[in-house]
Amino acid sequence: MRMIVIGGDAAGMSAASQARRRLGRDELEILAFERGDFTSYSACGIPYWVGSLVDGPDELIARDPATFRKDGIDVRTGHEVTGIDLGARTVTVRNSDRTFTEGFDLLMYAAGAQPVRPPWADNPASGIFGMQTLGDGAALNAWLSSFEGGGRGGGGEGRDAVVIGGGYIGVEMAEALVRRGLRVTLVERSGQPMSTVDPDMGALVADAVRGLGIELRTGVTVQALETSDDRVRAVVTDDGTIPADVVVLGLGVRPNTALADAAGIPLGVTGGLATDLRQRVTGPDGVVDGVWAAGDCTEVTHLVSGKTMHVPLGTHANKQGRVAGINIGGGYATFPGVIGTAVTKICDLEVARTGLSSREAEAAGFRFVTATIESTNRAGYFPGAVPMTVKVLAEKDTGLLLGAQIVGRAEAAKRIDAFAVAVWNRMTVTEMTALDLGYAPPFAPVWDPVLIAARKVADKI
Amino acid sequence: MRMIVIGGDAAGMSAASQARRRLGRDELEILAFERGDFTSYSACGIPYWVGSLVDGPDELIARDPATFRKDGIDVRTGHEVTGIDLGARTVTVRNSDRTFTEGFDLLMYAAGAQPVRPPWADNPASGIFGMQTLGDGAALNAWLSSFEGGGRGGGGEGRDAVVIGGGYIGVEMAEALVRRGLRVTLVERSGQPMSTVDPDMGALVADAVRGLGIELRTGVTVQALETSDDRVRAVVTDDGTIPADVVVLGLGVRPNTALADAAGIPLGVTGGLATDLRQRVTGPDGVVDGVWAAGDCTEVTHLVSGKTMHVPLGTHANKQGRVAGINIGGGYATFPGVIGTAVTKICDLEVARTGLSSREAEAAGFRFVTATIESTNRAGYFPGAVPMTVKVLAEKDTGLLLGAQIVGRAEAAKRIDAFAVAVWNRMTVTEMTALDLGYAPPFAPVWDPVLIAARKVADKI
The missing domain is CATH 3.50.50.60 (FAD/NAD(P)-binding domain)
Incomplete structure (x- = not known):
């Protein structure tokens, strides 16, 4: 038996590790493809790395490819799965050199999420950063260091940063950039930062954000980015233009399921993969044979509202991956859902x-x-x-x-x-x-x- | 209607306050007797007061008699109830001047706990302290200050202290005395301090105790106190004699129910008052009419073992008192039991x-x-x-x-x-x-x- 894992972060590698603990190499071959450079890292730690509170990127990596390989999990970074053929039981894989196919018996889909990017964000100019992968963090750090001078955490001191989106990542990144000595504006379309808490609690958050010296602009919608000489220069909003040497996008993510969709794997109501309690992918016709999913590419049940939601958090990805791996390995485990903690x-x-x-x-x-x-x-x-x-x-x-x-x-x-x-x-x-x-x-x-x-x-x- | 409260600490005064919130002064007269000098205080704070981490005693008092009186609760400190006549519905009360009787319709028994005192502890010499009431804390502080010199927290620096009993209070008091600059020995009969945790966890506690410079003596039984000139001089154990300028007793407490027992109010299996879920005192013949109890004088159900236990903790006293008061006031509330947190x-x-x-x-x-x-x-x-x-x-x-x-x-x-x-x-x-x-x-x-x-x-x- 051979399992192919798409995505080498928390969900996929937890599944691989749990399956490996239960099945020997002669029982299950495990091949994992990760399009980025890193495996099993703490994306939640990136703001603290950018903010120079923690070192990186090695410190943020729970387990590297060599360690996985030692444990009999063949993980290949820099390898992107570009197609799935469910009938033929093969995936198409591309790396820097070539494109090839690999066969599988079991498919573990753990492709994560991809950042929401409005049309205006689709801009080739430099100085514009998403903040989803360890690679994003490395790129922003390199950019900040490229400025002349350099403050506490390297370069960038005294420059203008605009963080777009006032959710958890946006607020954490705004603080990180303040720590690096930049002048930071946080732009949020709704009336408060962290709209996952009630407005009265959000007001306390807003006070704390402003207390850090961050210019907080709520109720403001971004319309465009101004660039020149291939660099971002400003953020244009419905309430004026904000100068920007660097722009960080924290506009949320959606399930990265295009590959599954193209392969005819049914998607759930949120656009994420729907699974049963054991993390088997399900559709209108029941379980999709031999296809498992976990992490930010899946949707989950909110146990209080009963609603199906997309809740991309590392803590769920780890739990779901573990559950999938236990089941793949012949054990029994379930992931009942989330309660929005x-x-x-x-x-x-x-x-x-x-x-x-x-x-x-x-x-x-x-x-x-x-x-x-x-x-x-x-x-x-x-x-x-x-x-x-x-x-x-x-x-x-x-x-x-x-x-x-x-x-x-x-x-x-x-x-x-x-x-x-x-x-x-x-x-x-x-x-x-x-x-x-x-x-x-x-x-x-x-x-x-x-x-x-x-x-x-x-x-x- | 008139309610008499025996004991002016957490349980009794919580009950009084809750009843008062629901019934006006014309509906319920509330008269509370406290034999000590203080009401509604944090006994748990005493070690921190002795250790000079917090000021006292005022800071440890949640509500003083004047505040209660303003709210229509007539609380009298320095008044000890010495007898209950259930038939006549009266209590006998003694203060420094006189002895008198007062009638009641409802009795709230909240007399708390009394320290366990082995025969050897029954010694009139000075320098021997229990550590149960705010008065005990004040007495120890005064004694420490009476020594010549005086260190960080007043006098006592360089003197020898022996704390007998390695439970929570004993360990906290040992640390407090170290903070005051005394040489401290902690004597515990069992094999570990804090025997409420397993031995492997207790070993970590023992390391921390020793790390503070406390001489920890486990498996050692105290046999006598040596005194001369009306002062304690040493603690005699089955493993040698330990010099002591001051002795603190942390040997646990038992329910203070002698008064109830003498009045014919039935006691539970632990010697504490048994109550129903609404904090009405119960006996073999059911509810004892008009008699309520809460706090350290009662026994509780452990919800995991199902066992009846005596668990003297302020957090339970507050909850039980509140439940009693709500019920006395015509509301409905229950205290289901404890889980040993x-x-x-x-x-x-x-x-x-x-x-x-x-x-x-x-x-x-x-x-x-x-x-x-x-x-x-x-x-x-x-x-x-x-x-x-x-x-x-x-x-x-x-x-x-x-x-x-x-x-x-x-x-x-x-x-x-x-x-x-x-x-x-x-x-x-x-x-x-x-x-x-x-x-x-x-x-x-x-x-x-x-x-x-x-x-x-x-x-x-």
């Missing part, structure tokens, strides 16, 4: 969410109430106690916990995990008020902020 | 546990497997990443999560909350491997230590 940090502001935001709860048809509380990370009298804001959503009448959001300066973000496990288990906020969470003055007030928030929203049920 | 800090070592330890799981009759993993608090490449050890217990065959323990140097303790909510919801460790917990490099590796531990133990099911 996400955390990030802007300077020292921690932002976290799980479940549904107000907008999502409305869209799903829930009738719900919310409560927001202010508390502290530690007992109020304990050194290092700083404020924390917690917002909770619960279904009206039933009290079912629908979601939670947390913003705070310390020991805030990971408190979302208590809510996440509660959402996962369909707890009511009333039941949550009795939860036996950890208490000691260095770690929490005697009523943890999680419990205070649950109490407040429970009072409204 | 506890966290603490020794220097920079965070220690946490929830559910059952191996010893407890065995005693409860579970057949179980354990797994221990090493991971980090943040992505391994992220600045500030430090090791964390996580141990998980799961029922053999079913995979039911029975308990977890965490030891780490940063961002470790509160990770126990994810396990706590999972234990509460009777999750299996296999289901836990799919949990959507927060991930970003500053906060976790892509597989959170919680998930890595769940995976490892799930592999053994």
